[in-house]
Amino acid sequence: MIELGLADGSLIDELMELTAQSLSHLEIQERFNIIKEIGRGKYGKVLLVTHRFRGTPMALKVMPKASTKLQGFLREYCISLHLSCHPCIVGLFGIAFQSNEHYCFAQELVIDLHNVTNSCQKRYVSSVKRCVLQIASALEFIHSHSLVHRDVKPENILLLDNHCCQVKLADFGLAQKRGTLIRFITGTLPYMAPELCTVALLEGEKEVSAPPLSVEPSLDTWAFGVVIFCILTGYFPWERCMDSDDFYQEFADWCGAEDRPDAEEDVPPLWKRFTPDAMEMFSKLLALDAGKRSTVGEVRAYVDKDWLKKGHGAGQQQAEEKEQVKLVGYENKQVK
Ligand SMILES: Nc1ncnc2c1ncn2[C@@H]1O[C@H](COP(=O)(O)OP(=O)(O)O)[C@@H](O)[C@H]1O
Numbered sequence: 402m403i404e405l406g407l408a409d410g411s412l413i414d415e416l417m418e419l420t421a422q423s424l425s426h427l428e429i430q431e432r433f434n435i436i437k438e439i440g441r442g443k444y445g446k447v448l449l450v451t452h453r454f455r456g457t458p459m460a461l462k463v464m465p466k467a468s469t470k471l472q473g474f475l476r477e478y479c480i481s482l483h484l485s486c487h488p489c490i491v492g493l494f495g496i497a498f499q500s501n502e503h504y505c506f507a508q509e510l511v512i513d514l515h516n517v518t519n520s521c522q523k524r525y526v527s528s529v530k531r532c533v534l535q536i537a538s539a540l541e542f543i544h545s546h547s548l549v550h551r552d553v554k555p556e557n558i559l560l561l562d563n564h565c566c567q568v569k570l571a572d573f574g575l576a577q578k579r580g581t582l583i584r585f586i587t588g589t590l591p592y593m594a595p596e597l598c599t600v601a602l603l604e605g606e607k608e609v610s611a612p613p614l615s616v617e618p619s620l621d622t623w624a625f626g627v628v629i630f631c632i633l634t635g636y637f638p639w640e641r642c643m644d645s646d647d648f649y650q651e652f653a654d655w656c657g658a659e660d661r662p663d664a665e666e667d668v669p670p671l672w673k674r675f676t677p678d679a680m681e682m683f684s685k686l687l688a689l690d691a692g693k694r695s696t697v698g699e700v701r702a703y704v705d706k707d708w709l710k711k712g713h714g715a716g717q718q719q720a721e722e723k724e725q726v727k728l729v730g731y732e733n734k735q736v737k
């Protein structure tokens with residue numbers, strides 16, 4: 402019997418080989434009508450297009466050849482394709498091609514898109530929980546295929562409606578097989594786990610002294626914890642997970658305290674709006690030691706508990722639907 406879907410991710414290599422051999426060459430307009438640009442990230446732009454012959458609307462991810470390696474494009478496309486059957490992962494049509502200037506692949510159009518934090522002021526805790534459960538399910542699916550997303554952040558979470566009834570995780574541009582070694586990264590983001598920040602090449606540095614880091618699902622768990630904080634508050638908990646960042650240091654001190662103090666006054670200032678249950682959840686998702694970090698599915702144990710203290714948008718179910726999660730002005734950069 403021929404086995405497909407190998408758990409070690411080697412099916413991805415096979416898919417990449419096959420796709421490379423059959424990647425057709427065409428200009429976008431030969432096959433699609435371009436309606437408008439609907440998104441832009443660090444690596445490419447996404448166009449709303451309709452298929453010229455069938456009229457089907459699609460989101461075409463377009464990556465300039467000048468800044469994209471063929472292998473990188475093939476990896477993103479094949480990983481996306483492999484995972485796109487999950488209801489909380491953006492769907493694909495199996496259409497990939499190259500033009501003179503770009504590599505492109507077509508995705509399901511996520512209509513009426515709202516970035517998860519753009520409207521966070523209006524977001525109710527019950528919506529956040531719906532979103533969190535769906536992203537957890539998507540990540541578990543990814544991890545069960547021995548893959549790691551590595552770019553879990555609000556910009557890559559697409560909402561199909563304002564109440565987060567349907568949410569899709571997108572952008573597999575950084576996804577890798579579990580166990581891949583990262584020697585260094587350039588620059589840091591607030592979503593990056595402390596162990597990832599140890600291999601960040603800082604300004605003026607020529608090399609990283611820390612040993613290479615193995616890509617593990619725990620990187621996604623950390624980013625997921627940060628995302629939950631972000632969508633509940635509207636701002637980042639810190640800029641980067643390094644000792645030089647006071648906000649991170651405060652949280653790390655709280656996590657590291659021998660018998661973690663439950664007393665209200667010991668919780669770092671940015672985290673005071675959260676209930677002890679929510680803090681327990683965060684302490685598991687954001688365990689400083691990657692080996693002790695929980696899996697993303699741990700959130701399920703907390704969805705029936707209150708996350709925000711009364712007066713911070715939580716409370717009884719009825720009140721919650723009326724209440725808004727307040728955005729407190731803070732010197733930290735607000736989430737995009
Ligand atoms: N399928 C889609 N439907 C609608 N908008 C999308 C879709 N995919 C991506 N976008 C929008 O385009 C932006 C950039 O896409 P993304 O795949 O994240 O590119 P990058 O790899 O450059 O970050 C996203 O943040 C989102 O706003």
Ligand SMILES: [Mg+2]
Pocket residue numbers: 442443556557572
């Ligand atoms: Mg992106």
